[in-house]
Amino acid sequence: MKVIEQEIATLKNSVSEMWSLVHQQIYNAGEAMLTGDKELAYKVINRERRVNAFELKIDSDCEDIIALYAPVAIDLRFVLAMYKINTNLERLGDFAESIARFTCNLPDKEPIDPQLIKETHVEEMLEELLSMISLAQEAFDKESSEIASRIFIKDNLIDEINHSSTAIIAHYIEKHPESALAGLYMAGIIRKMERFGDHCTNIAEELIFYLEAKVMKHMDKTEKEANH
Template sequence: MQNRSSLDQELASLRGLIADMANRVDEQFADAMNALLQGDTDLAEQVVAGDDAIDALELRIDEQCERILALHSPVAVDLRTLIMAVKINTDFERIGDHCRNLSRNARHLANAPGLLNQTRLPKMADMSRTMLREAEISFLENDRLKARKVVARDLQVNRLHEETFETLVGMCEEGHEQSEVIAHLLTVSKALERISDHAKNIAQGVVFMVEGRDLRHRDLGGEETDSSSEVPPDDEFPSGKTFRPEA
């Protein structure tokens, strides 16, 4: 078995790879939403092409996790870190997939400039991206309180998804002339809701890594929600905060 210093170096390398993954996914998310908001099909194609690099990095991170497990047989918090790194890696890769899928809607929305801004989708995107960034920080800094706030914010994104779904379905029922574009907006809303779910998964993993407490299916264990999990007010997320507005 290797010594403690060697294990710390391997874990630091792993955290660096995950930070790289998080930054790449965040850039993909920003580019995907800007492609949608601006009808920029060239930028959308760059996002689709960039997904291969995220897939390759996912494999590198898995290999690093396997290496640490084989060389060091970690226990306690080190083992929890390794377990959650594998899961978090998968969540980041899935977010990358959703960014790719978001971009594939850009050419359809280009035929209806401004329709996306008539929905709650820009605000959903702002919330989801904030969750993604804070989930990354909570992992890198072992910040369980920030992680719990990310988990709570998922409720807001879910609510906006439901509102957006009702609004878009209502447009179709009223015979909106751009019903095909509305169908693609429904796809966008679902992708954003799934991105927030993956950010929540990452945050839940951080809580487990730090506290050894599993926040999934809390209703089964009767766990009470503490003050750190209170949902922040909507005005923390002014629409258009993190993405460039349409020119």
């Protein structure tokens, strides 16, 4: 095996490990938010440092491969894609931490009403986001642009939940003014989760770029779906 092949294999393993860590962070942050488990939320906050350390290592590895081995063609596309995917994974880790902090900051006397969780479909939103991350990792492991393209369709549901949430939360606060703080927190969480979806689609775009040399950036969703 050539040295550059060894370096690329090592890079792929590092990205895969970070992916698994970020997936667990988002799962734990979601569980903490839904159940009000502050101990689990603190665990997410403390593990964010591991995500940041992974990001720095992967960035450095990508830069070293380009500087030392001058990769070309698919090897170059792989390294460039990993560099950008790494950034998106770190952002997902940041969002997980922010949701965990929301759970820690919400006063014990104002827990989230299960009815609000149900009406906003936030649990369904979380499940879809975890599914998108899993799909992206499967596409990465199997080197499948067809699997990656499914993420674009899933993001539509995330957008629909986000768009409908404002009116739902406003109506809830109107009926339950004593729970206004929890309602506002929920609105912030849903906006962050919508951004989760955007970062997942960014990752899918980078995987397709790596595998097919096709640039999906700036295409609208209809164009992306038509291209796959």
